[in-house]
Amino acid sequence: MSAPAYAASPRDTRPSRPTPGIALTANLVGQESLLPPAALALLVSLHRAIEPERQARLAARRERQAFFDAGGLPDFREDTRAIREGDWKVAPLPAALQDRRVEITGPVDPKMVINALNSGAKVFMADFEDSTSPTWANLVAGQRALIGAVRGDLSFTADNGKQYALKPFDQQAVLLVRPRGWHLDEKHVRVDGQPIAGGLFDLAVFAFHNAKALAAKDRGPYFYLPKLQSMEEAALWETALSHIEATLGLPHGQMKVTVLIETLPAAFEMHEILHALRDRIAGLNCGRWDYIFSYLKTFRRHRDKVLPERGQVTMTQPFLKAYSELLIQTCHRRGAHAMGGMAAQIPINNDEAANEQALARVRADKLREVTAGHDGTWVAHPALISIARTIFDEHMPQANQHEVLREDVHVGRDELIAPSAGxxxxxxxxxxxxxxxxxxxxxxxxxxxxxxxxxxxxxxxxxxxxxxxxxxxxxxxxxxxxxxxxxxxxxxxxxxxxxxxxxxxxxxxxxxxxxxxxxxxxxxxxxxxxxxxxxxxxxxxxx
Missing domain, CATH: 1.20.1220.12 (Malate synthase, domain III)
Incomplete structure (x- = not known):
């Protein structure tokens, strides 16, 4: 594979003054320009501001899981009833995030970034989390690819000589970045002897290089936040985002976020999560695959909640239908987007009948989402964009459907935890x-x-x-x-x-x-x- 156009020049061997408190345990060509002293200083201050509470939140997760393992069940919080019952809205959504009917996701390698931004989707979520193996080389290359994308000069040449380049800015998808979740460390960056949170590294490095340029284009920066389990974890992201904004000289609320509701405990705190991030949150997303994983993990010791095989656990199962409809009701009551889940299918090129069966399942799933009230959906492959867009265009001709309040939805604890038959x-x-x-x-x-x-x-x-x-x-x-x-x-x-x-x-x-x-x-x-x-x-x- 030939070198992409954003590749770093050979290492500058001149010694640089070390930033107090931080150590890099990796040594890769180009990392100095990605992590100059000012970026390292941001990482140090951010880690010191966030790490104690991050560890407290991870300990709280373990305590809560022990409660579930002993037979306990998740439920809505009594101490936050006033938030759920209160009359409040999230901050107004920026123009670039009003219409998100089709979003494509994928890893942060340069070819994927170019193809996704050029794909015709409304949004591209560049993923440092579930679709990126966090080798140091992948992380450095991914950050540099996104810098090139924001700058507008990212290009790539494949081994076969095929060249990839970005379309004009007004023809590109809106860029959102997903950092890693609170549970993941970045072992290559240590502050005061401790590994920094992987998500803080991903978020801060991207913002350091791109936030002001994106703000000038009215494009954020925008992020997806993964695997939250509580309003306190959302509040910790709020602290981190506010810290970065203050350090970079951005106005409060400039950095907008969408939160994936992909853990079972978080489904009981959707109002509270929106409230904790109300100055900057654009919506919630039905992260269906992680949500099923979280259901399994939460009830791992509950014999009465063993699920059938994966292929039978679809969004028409009652507990998943309840979760998605409650998310729509919650978001639209608060003025936020309710995003649908991922279609993971990819084209079956050598079997026309099997391919049509797979696409029929995608169509049915997207029709379910848009008629239920979702404001947009996810796909994993560019070939599915036109299918999803056609269905959403037909049933949602306006930018979103916040007016669909789903006041018919009445979901309690039992509906959210009912196991699947199969x-x-x-x-x-x-x-x-x-x-x-x-x-x-x-x-x-x-x-x-x-x-x-x-x-x-x-x-x-x-x-x-x-x-x-x-x-x-x-x-x-x-x-x-x-x-x-x-x-x-x-x-x-x-x-x-x-x-x-x-x-x-x-x-x-x-x-x-x-x-x-x-x-x-x-x-x-x-x-x-x-x-x-x-x-x-x-x-x-x-x-």
Whole structure:
């Protein structure tokens, strides 16, 4: 692959004065220009302002999970009833975020950034989280690609000589950036001896280089915030964003955010999350895949809430329908967007009938979203943009549909936690194993977004498969539809047979890491405790 146009010049070997309190444990050509002293100073001040409360919030997560493991159930908070029942609105939305009917998401490599911004979608979410393996090289290249995109001169030349360049600014999607969640560290950057939060690094470095240029274009900067579990975690993001604005000389509220409601606890605090970020929040998003993962994780010890195989847990299941409709009602009451979820399908080029069946499912899903009242939706592949846009154009001719208040929706605790009916087939069990192993292998090899069986898999979808395996194996008397017990003998046999099913490893993303991925999945599945996130033990194995 030839060097992209934004590549750094060779290292400046002149010594620079170190920034007190911060140390970089990686040494990559070009990182000095990405992290000059002023950027490092911002990271130091931000870490010191946020880290104590971040650790307190992570401890609160662990305490809450222990309550769930002991049989407790999530519920709406009594101490925040006044927020839920109060009459208030979020700040007015900027012009660039009024119409978000189709958003495309993907990793931050330069080719993806160019193609997504040129795709015809209203918004591109550049993802440092679930679709990016956070190697230091990926993070540096991703930040530099986004700098080039904001500057307008990002280009890329592929190995075959094909060149990629940005369309004019007025023809590009609006850029939103998703930093990593509160639970993830950035081990290559240490402040006062501690790793900085990965999300703070992603957010602050992007804002340092691009915030003023984007503000001048009335384009933000805009962000997606992932995996929040409480209003206190939202308030911590508010503190971080305000700190960055003050440091960079931006007005309060310049940096706008959309929050993904992708954890079960957060579904009980949607009003509160909007309120905590009310000066800058543009909406909430139904992050369906992580939400299913969170349901599984929350109820990992609850035998009565074991879900069927992944393919049967669709948005028409009652607990997911309740969540999406409550999100619409909540957002529109407060003047915010209610964004729909991801269509993960990718075109099936060699089977016209199968491709049409897949696209029919996409159409049905997008029709469900727009008629329910969502203001926009997500797709993973450019080929789905026109399909989603056509459906939203037909049923939502205006920029959004905040006037759809969904006062008919009456959702309580029981509706949000009701388990799904369904079965676990042998193919479903083996499919979970294959997705976990193949995704882990690719992730360990530096690729965080992988097509598997005509679906674009990222960390969220892999987490569903991994957590289901653990829950099925660690709850008594769980069987396949054919009566076979789901036990470690079944897991052993499936893992043993998988390499033969995969064929030529050289043709598989991360093929050289398959054995390591099998060993890691086996270890995680056998552990008496469910690992909080797949990416935490995997992160120890990269760089």
């Amino acid at each position: 079965t676990i087939t042998r193919a479903g069990f083996e499919g979970n194993v294959e997705v976990c192993v193949r995704y882990l292998a690719a992730w360990l090899d530096g690729n965080g977004c992988v097509p598997i069986h005509w679906l674009m898999e990222d960390a969220a979808t892999a987490e569903i498969s991994r957590t289901q395996l653990w829950q099925w194996l660690h709850n008594d008397d769980v069987h396949l539809a054919d009566g076979t017990a789901i036990d470690f003998a079944l897991l052993d046999a499936t893992l043993r047979n998988l390499p033969g099913k995969l064929g030529d490893r050289a043709a598989i993303p991360g093929g050289s890491k398959i054995d390591e991925a099998i060993a890691l999945l086996d270890e995680l599945s056998r552990s008496d405790e469910l690992a909080e996130f797949l990416t935490l033990p995997a992160y120890e194995r990269i760089d």
